[in-house]
Amino acid sequence: MADRCCNWAGEGNAVTFNVITPMTRLGSWVVKFLLWFFDKFQSTQETAKALAFLPFVHWVVVKRDQFPRVDTRQPQEDLNYDYLFFLSTFNGPWGPYIEAFADILYVPLDLVWFWSIGYPFAKPVTPLKAYIERNQVESDHSYSAYPGASVRGVRSALDLYGAVEAFAQNSMNLPAAQFDQEFDRLLISVQNKIGSFGTGQ
Amino acid sequence: MANRNGRKYGFTGLFPIKPGGHSSRLRNYLRSLDRHRYGSPLSDLDIVHMARWTIIERLPYQGLPAKRDILQSQYLLFLCDFDGESVDALVWDFVRFSPHLLIRVWGHCVGFPGARSREALAIYFEQCQLNTDLLLADVPDATVNEILRALVCRRMLADLIDRKQRNGWTSSALQNQFQQMWAMLSAVGRVQPGSL
Numbered sequence: 001m002a003d004r005c006c007n008w009a010g011e012g013n014a015v016t017f018n019v020i021t022p023m024t025r026l027g028s029w030v031v032k033f034l035l036w037f038f039d040k041f042q043s044t045q046e047t048a049k050a051l052a053f054l055p056f057v058h059w060v061v062v063k064r065d066q067f068p069r070v071d072t073r074q075p076q077e078d079l080n081y082d083y084l085f086f087l088s089t090f091n092g093p094w095g096p097y098i099e100a101f102a103d104i105l106y107v108p109l110d111l112v113w114f115w116s117i118g119y120p121f122a123k124p125v126t127p128l129k130a131y132i133e134r135n136q137v138e139s140d141h142s143y144s145a146y147p148g149a150s151v152r153g154v155r156s157a158l159d160l161y162g163a164v165e166a167f168a169q170n171s172m173n174l175p176a177a178q179f180d181q182e183f184d185r186l187l188i189s190v191q192n193k194i195g196s197f198g199t200g201q
Numbered sequence: 202m203a204n205r206n207g208r209k210y211g212f213t214g215l216f217p218i219k220p221g222g223h224s225s226r227l228r229n230y231l232r233s234l235d236r237h238r239y240g241s242p243l244s245d246l247d248i249v250h251m252a253r254w255t256i257i258e259r260l261p262y263q264g265l266p267a268k269r270d271i272l273q274s275q276y277l278l279f280l281c282d283f284d285g286e287s288v289d290a291l292v293w294d295f296v297r298f299s300p301h302l303l304i305r306v307w308g309h310c311v312g313f314p315g316a317r318s319r320e321a322l323a324i325y326f327e328q329c330q331l332n333t334d335l336l337l338a339d340v341p342d343a344t345v346n347e348i349l350r351a352l353v354c355r356r357m358l359a360d361l362i363d364r365k366q367r368n369g370w371t372s373s374a375l376q377n378q379f380q381q382m383w384a385m386l387s388a389v390g391r392v393q394p395g396s397l
Contacts, residue, residue, distance in 0.1 A: 002232055005251065006240045016253045018278070020261055022270065035334040039203060045337055056251055056282045057337040060213050067276070068215050068329040070312035075273035083260065085331070087213065087280050089251055118263035135261040137278075139253040140231040143241035145345045145394035146250075149352055157351035158343055164354055168383045172376075180372035183379065187362065194359050 005089075005144035012147035014055060016139045017088045017097075019132055022081035023061075027115030031084060032061050034112055048108075051100055052151045053091040055144075059112070060085040084116055089142075091150040098129055156193035163190050204333045207341025209250070210285045211333045214326060216277040216310040218256070223309040224275045228256050230305060239395030245298045247394065248290060250345055252281040254306065277310055284344045288330065292323045349392035357382050 006012040023031060038045060048054060064079035090097045101109060106122035113119045120127035146154065163186060171182040204211055218224050231254050234241055243249050255278040260270045283291050295303050300316035307313040312328070314321035340348070361382050365375055 002235060003253075006235065012240070014251065016251075016280075018253075018255050020257070022261065022263065022267070032334060036203075039335045048337060049339060052339075054337060055339050056211065057335075058211050058213050058280060058333045059335040060331050061334050062215070062331055066331065067272075067274075068217060070217060070325070070328055074217055074311050077273055079260075079270045080268040081260075081270055085213070085278075087253075087278075117267050134263075137255055137257060139255045140228055141234045141241065142251075142253045143243040143249070143395070144251045145244065146348055146352060146397050147240055147395065148397050149348075151339050153352070153355075154340060154343075154348055157355045158340065158348065160358065161351035161354045164358060164383075168379075172380060172383065176372035176376050179376045179379075183375060194355060194362070 002141055003139040005142045005147040013091045013150045014089050014144045014147060016142040018137045019086045019135050021084050021116035021135050023084055023115050028061050028082035031112055031115050035059050055089050055151055057088040099125055102128055160190050160193040206336045206338040208284055209338045209341050210283055211336035212281045212288060213331045213333045214279045214329045215331055216329045217274040218277055218309055219311055224256055227309040242302045244395035246294045247345055248284040248294055250282045254279055288326050289323055292319055292326055345394060352397050353392055354386055
């Protein structure tokens with residue numbers, strides 16, 4: 001599937017997701033301000049990060065006269081609406097992803113997408129899913145440099161590496177018995193970060 | 202800061218596609234890239250975390266009373282999250298490591314200047330760039346290779362623990378095995394993107 005990032009074995013955790021929705025001029029002005037606000041005050045992103053299934057998300061407002069025209073022979077676009085491009089990568093199946101968004105992030109979801117034509121609000125979730133399906137565009141090719149790793153897996157691995165590096169610097173040349181004890185302490189401190197690896201993670 | 206989060210740059214670009222069948226040929230080519238050994242030829246670029254290509258043939262229509270927007274051109278949407286401060290870093294890596302891919306993909310797009318001149322290519326990418334109003338990046342300060350090395354370390358440690366439990370090592374044996382593991386990990390330079 002072109003929307004799934006895969007490794008050499010055809011396995012992958014990350015799925016790409018593209019939703020394009022139309023907005024009026026007033027709507028795009030408001031949404032640009034909201035996105036600027038969320039960007040300026042990064043603490044507003046903490047809830048989304050706590051869900052731990054979003055490696056990357058792009059929110060892009062494209063005004064009706066901003067579709068690139070690189071050659072005078074290219075016909076000019078003449079559109080009635082501005083557009084919000086919501087371009088995300090997530091871990092896990094589509095349905096629970098939308099449900100988690102609707103359940104936990106319904107306030108920012110409604111704040112931003114209220115200005116999109118036809119948006120049904122985040123709750124109940126069934127009309128929201130239908131709206132997304134109507135406006136979703138499938139990727140033609142997707143790539144991840146670490147396709148077998150989930151968001152939690154990447155976070156755990158980075159924490160683990162830091163702990164192992166510190167252990168190697170401080171304990172590697174201790175007497176064997178003492179090394180063994182320190183190694184056990186290391187394992188206790190990182191036991192929830194070793195986990196498994198691959199698409200089942 | 203728009204387009205950026207920590208050490209990461211989120212590029213979003215819309216490239217108009219040439220008329221006359223280029224869109225379908227480009228789609229066929231992009232879909233064939235899934236068969237690459239490491240998931241994509243983008244794995245040749247060490248700075249790219251994630252990327253996608255999406256062909257936009259039409260804009261969504263919400264039904265009456267909304268108006269229907271008809272595009273005069275089709276567009277190639279290219280999204281790329283990479284380590285860097287500007288598009289120059291991405292263009293430089295494309296020209297250096299994957300000029301063939303540049304030509305096979307963007308050769309179907311209007312105004313593509315070819316892969317020889319970095320400056321012309323950077324101008325072209327900037328011309329087609331959309332401002333990413335908000336970029337969310339989960340680990341904004343870790344580079345591709347730092348993440349890959351960390352994932353390799355996790356695998357090696359898990360393997361070490363597994364062997365320790367199966368073999369019942371003495372303290373000296375464990376220490377020796379850990380030292381070997383750490384030496385191997387320290388000797389690892391570049392981890393192949395797309396391999397994990």
